Amino acid sequence: xxxxxxxxxxxxxxxxxxxxxxxxxxxxxxxxxxxxxxxxxxxxxxxxxxxxxxxxxxxxxxxxxxxxxxxxxxxxxxxxxxxxxxxxxxxxxxxxxxxxxxxxxxxxxxxxxxxxxxxxxxxxxxxxxxxxxxxxxxxxxxxxxxxxxxxxxxxxxxxxxxxxxxxxxxxxxxxxxxxxxxxxxxxxxxxxxxxxxxxxxxxxxxxxxxxxxxxxxxxxxxxxxxxxxxxxxxxxxxxxxxxxxxxxxxxxxxxxxxxxxxxxxxxxxxxxxxxxxxxxxxxxxxxxxxxxxx
Amino acid sequence: xxxxxxxxxxxxxxxxxxxxxxxxxxxxxxxxxxxxxxxxxxxxxxxxxxxxxxxxxxxxxxxxxxxxxxxxxxxxxxxxxxxxxxxxxxxxxxxxxxxxxxxxxxxxxxxxxxxxxxxxxxxxxxxxxxxxxxxxxxxxxxxxxxxxxxxxxxxxxxxxxxxxxxxxxxxxxxxxxxxxxxxxxxxxxxxxxxxxxxxxxxxxxxxxxxxxxxxxxxxxxxxxxxxxxxxxxxxxxxxxxxxxxxxxxxxxxxxxxxxxxxxxxxxxxxxxxxxxxxxxxxxxxxxxxxxxxxxxxxxxxxxxxxxxxxxxxxxxxxxxxxxxxxxxxxxxxxxxxxxxxxxxxxxxxxxxxxxxxxxxxxxxxxxxxxxxxxxxxxxxxxxxxxxxxxxxxxxxxxxxx
Numbered sequence: 001x002x003x004x005x006x007x008x009x010x011x012x013x014x015x016x017x018x019x020x021x022x023x024x025x026x027x028x029x030x031x032x033x034x035x036x037x038x039x040x041x042x043x044x045x046x047x048x049x050x051x052x053x054x055x056x057x058x059x060x061x062x063x064x065x066x067x068x069x070x071x072x073x074x075x076x077x078x079x080x081x082x083x084x085x086x087x088x089x090x091x092x093x094x095x096x097x098x099x100x101x102x103x104x105x106x107x108x109x110x111x112x113x114x115x116x117x118x119x120x121x122x123x124x125x126x127x128x129x130x131x132x133x134x135x136x137x138x139x140x141x142x143x144x145x146x147x148x149x150x151x152x153x154x155x156x157x158x159x160x161x162x163x164x165x166x167x168x169x170x171x172x173x174x175x176x177x178x179x180x181x182x183x184x185x186x187x188x189x190x191x192x193x194x195x196x197x198x199x200x201x202x203x204x205x206x207x208x209x210x211x212x213x214x215x216x217x218x219x220x221x222x223x224x225x226x227x228x229x230x231x232x233x234x235x236x237x238x239x240x241x242x243x244x245x246x247x248x249x250x251x252x253x254x255x256x257x258x259x260x261x262x263x264x265x266x267x268x269x270x271x272x273x274x275x276x277x278x279x280x281x282x283x284x285x286x287x288x289x290x291x292x293x294x
Numbered sequence: 295x296x297x298x299x300x301x302x303x304x305x306x307x308x309x310x311x312x313x314x315x316x317x318x319x320x321x322x323x324x325x326x327x328x329x330x331x332x333x334x335x336x337x338x339x340x341x342x343x344x345x346x347x348x349x350x351x352x353x354x355x356x357x358x359x360x361x362x363x364x365x366x367x368x369x370x371x372x373x374x375x376x377x378x379x380x381x382x383x384x385x386x387x388x389x390x391x392x393x394x395x396x397x398x399x400x401x402x403x404x405x406x407x408x409x410x411x412x413x414x415x416x417x418x419x420x421x422x423x424x425x426x427x428x429x430x431x432x433x434x435x436x437x438x439x440x441x442x443x444x445x446x447x448x449x450x451x452x453x454x455x456x457x458x459x460x461x462x463x464x465x466x467x468x469x470x471x472x473x474x475x476x477x478x479x480x481x482x483x484x485x486x487x488x489x490x491x492x493x494x495x496x497x498x499x500x501x502x503x504x505x506x507x508x509x510x511x512x513x514x515x516x517x518x519x520x521x522x523x524x525x526x527x528x529x530x531x532x533x534x535x536x537x538x539x540x541x542x543x544x545x546x547x548x549x550x551x552x553x554x555x556x557x558x559x560x561x562x563x564x565x566x567x568x569x570x571x572x573x574x575x576x577x578x579x580x581x582x583x584x585x586x587x588x589x590x591x592x593x594x595x596x597x598x599x600x601x602x603x604x605x606x607x608x609x610x611x612x613x614x615x616x617x618x619x620x621x622x623x624x625x626x627x628x629x630x631x632x633x634x635x636x637x638x639x640x641x642x643x644x645x646x647x648x649x650x651x652x653x654x655x656x657x658x659x660x661x662x663x664x665x666x667x668x669x670x671x672x673x674x675x676x677x678x679x680x681x682x683x684x685x686x687x688x689x690x691x692x693x694x695x
Binding site for chain 2 (some may be wrong): 053079082090091124125126133136138139143144147148159185188192196204207210215221235258264265
């Protein structure tokens with residue numbers, strides 16, 4: 001790495017505050033640069049711009065914690081512990097939140113050794129985000145892993161089997177309804193695939209993740225009123241596209257289009273995938289909020 | 295067939311949600327690491343990287359969940375129950391601008407040219423007095439106080455929401471300030487955590503109560519009613535002593551029936567079984583009854599005609615015989631004994647004693663997607679074809695609206 005760039009970054013990072021050596025900071029910076037430009041060509045100018053954009057102070061703090069500097073840990077605990085616990089409670093609930101927050105301290109300190117050096121989770125912080133955001137991201141990742149692991153071992157409930165039977169019977173009873181439902185689902189899937197990724201993310205955040213407009217706005221960097229308008233536009237576009245596909249691709253009339261949508265809705269209540277265990281909290285989520293409309 | 299405002303129905307929302315779920319990859323393969331997702335959340339990635347992350351996350355359940363958790367745990371964003379987008383589209387505002395502008399021009403021109411000394415001229419073409427009123431029947435329906443659907447609060451959606459969180463940018467600041475920022479965040483988090491400390495059970499219960507209270511229609515419904523519901527729920531959920539609960543609920547009993555509240559089930563699905571579509575909480579109207587009616591009643595219902603009732607805040611559930619096997623879609627509980635539930639193929643169910651369900655004559659065989667009940671005799675139901683029916687005699691006769 002360019003020495004002048006390193007000097008500048010080291011000065012800006014205030015690393016001496018944590019008794020962090022220049023070499024240790026340089027290693028952290030190298031890791032960050034390697035991570036950023038793993039698949040892209042790097043020129044000195046681009047690297048310099050990248051380094052200037054980093055949260056260098058927090059990178060130095062994380063690096064010092066990884067090195068086991070006591071003053072850095074004291075500062076980290078004082079500043080980030082309450083936020084970490086609050087975030088864990090928001091993510092995993094009040095009961096599991098404390099446990100989740102506590103569980104990552106061992107990883108942050110680094111209990112495993114590699115090449116004679118402790119491998120701390122802090123090594124994976126590259127200064128591209130705020131340290132607090134990165135910590136919450138780690139918590140969220142751990143929590144999703146836990147939920148997925150728990151889901152894999154959850155037994156089917158007796159009632160679900162009964163509902164599965166009822167659902168199967170309903171589907172077999174009326175082949176025309178099943179065909180209509182299939183057409184509607186096919187058209188909807190096609191329309192969803194045509195959405196721009198940000199629009200699809202907005203829609204998923206609202207319908208599947210059940211975020212508030214303010215939260216979606218925070219995600220997308222928009223005001224909630226903008227989110228509201230965009231969701232409305234996307235939804236109308238989806239409906240128009242579904243109806244167009246049913247009309248033009250399948251030559252259906254207006255009443256048949258409505259019948260398709262009705263049949264698909266009816267299927268929602270007896271979806272075998274969900275009943276057999278593939279359904280998730282997300283599936284339930286939209287059902288609870290589905291009473292609302294834009 | 296151009297979509298219109300009237301095309302907006304809950305049924306299509308359900309289909310969108312299911313379609314999205316089917317089109318989302320749950321494998322969690324090739325996901326970006328926590329560092330990249332955090333940087334995307336902080337809007338500090340390059341345009342190319344941002345595009346890549348969005349392209350992946352838009353179809354990845356794993357990443358969507360992480361990003362959602364990031365948004366939920368953001369200290370600046372107030373936690374609240376999902377609030378819908380507005381029922382009143384923005385173009386309604388613009389439509390009113392035309393008559394408003396016309397009226398303004400007429401008034402200005404008229405007063406300047408035609409007004410005699412001391413005479414007031416009222417233009418014949420002035421717009422209706424209720425400029426801020428509801429512009430159409432459809433919007434009126436969407437904005438009416440909705441007992442079971444807080445998300446149908448229409449234009450209240452935006453205005454009633456918590457202020458938008460600050461959009462954090464990766465803007466370089468003075469070194470000392472940036473390092474002090476976590477301290478300030480920590481102090482805010484500490485402050486938030488303080489009231490929950492005395493009682494170990496209180497945080498969860500309070501959070502549950504908060505989620506219930508936050509689902510109270512933010513506008514449209516009478517504030518007093520919302521307040522009554524709030525009072526009736528909080529003591530029960532927070533585990534306050536019975537004497538206190540009585541003290542709080544007595545004034546509620548004298549008040550007008552509060553609208554029931556849709557309770558959000560835990561995001562992880564920890565609270566409700568998979569067959570449950572929805573929970574509704576009836577407001578506590580009276581403590582004079584015997585048996586289990588001294589507590590707020592909660593019903594939940596869902597696939598296969600399942601109906602369950604809880605009187606202990608969702609700790610235990612009693613399965614009730616609904617007499618049907620179809621999917622139950624929406625419900626409305628005006629009191630702790632009266633509940634209406636509708637479902638697929640025109641099913642309308644009602645209980646007036648909190649236990650026994652009766653299938654009522656239905657005016658339609660279409661799927662019913664919504665019910666608003668005001669008492670044991672009055673209710674309005676909506677079918678998937680957007681037709682609405684009203685009864686005032688307990689379902690004996692229905693009138694199309």
